[in-house]
Amino acid sequence: MPQSRRDFLGRASALGVALQLAPSAAAQATGSYGWIPSQTEAMLTSFGIDVPIIQAGFGVSASVAVAAAVSNAGAMGSLGGLNARNAKDRVTALLAATKRPFMVNMILQSFPTNPPDILPICLDAGARTIQFSWGIPSAEAVRMIRTAGARFGVQVASKDGARKALDGGADFLVCQGAEAGGHVQAHLGLYEMLP
Numbered sequence: 001m002p003q004s005r006r007d008f009l010g011r012a013s014a015l016g017v018a019l020q021l022a023p024s025a026a027a028q029a030t031g032s033y034g035w036i037p038s039q040t041e042a043m044l045t046s047f048g049i050d051v052p053i054i055q056a057g058f059g060v061s062a063s064v065a066v067a068a069a070v071s072n073a074g075a076m077g078s079l080g081g082l083n084a085r086n087a088k089d090r091v092t093a094l095l096a097a098t099k100r101p102f103m104v105n106m107i108l109q110s111f112p113t114n115p116p117d118i119l120p121i122c123l124d125a126g127a128r129t130i131q132f133s134w135g136i137p138s139a140e141a142v143r144m145i146r147t148a149g150a151r152f153g154v155q156v157a158s159k160d161g162a163r164k165a166l167d168g169g170a171d172f173l174v175c176q177g178a179e180a181g182g183h184v185q186a187h188l189g190l191y192e193m194l195p
Contacts, residue, residue: 046172047129048101050074054174057105057131064090068097077102078131087118091125101129103153108135123148131155133176134185136168157185157193 040052047054055062055070057080067077079094079102094102104127106119119141122130130137130145133155137145145152153172154165162173175194176185 047076049076054078054103056080057103062105064093064097067094067102071098071100071102074100076129078105079103079127080105082106082118082122084118084121087121088125091122091127095126103127103129103131105131105133107133108137109133120144123150129153131174133174136164136170139168142169155185157188 044050044052049071051074053070053075055067055076055078057078060081062078062080064079067079069077071077077094077098077100079090082090082104091104104122106122119130119137123144128148128150130150130152131154132152136154137152142152151171152169153174154161154168154170155174155176156162156165157176162175165173175190
């Protein structure tokens with residue numbers, strides 16, 4: 001773990017710049033990135049992406065065009081702002097815009113968007129990675145996801161939240177710090193909370 005916040009941010013920035021400049025060259029030269037942590041390589045392999053960047057599913061800003069651009073650049077795009085009227089069309093449009101992996105973001109707390117009934121719509125339309133925030137999906141939702149051959153992750157903001165998500169069957173976690181934008185559930189900064 002880096003020794004200071006400056007070191008932490010510096011390493012993250014340097015990694016992002018290096019990957020932006022030559023992600024495929026590094027992978028081709030060594031058969032893997034070789035210079036990034038093995039946990040990051042495992043994440044890249046698991047998600048089928050080339051760049052360790054996962055776009056936030058930030059409401060309507062996480063549009064089909066943005067998610068497709070992020071996925072087509074080798075990272076993981078994310079589709080947000082879904083509701084019962086647009087979910088099928090937006091997932092179908094994203095599948096047409098990219099052959100690369102992407103995820104669908106769903107907010108479980110009582111927000112006007114993302115009602116629970118959109119999960120089967122998204123899965124039926126072809127979404128294979130779902131990321132939940134503000135709660136843990138129900139056992140019924142997890143069964144739907146598994147039946148569709150999909151996987152899911154949960155955005156967490158505490159050790160307790162991480163335990164609940166893993167106990168609920170989450171395949172991956174997204175750790176949110178207080179510096180995140182949008183609907184922030186964290187009370188600590190990422191640097192303090194992540195360890």
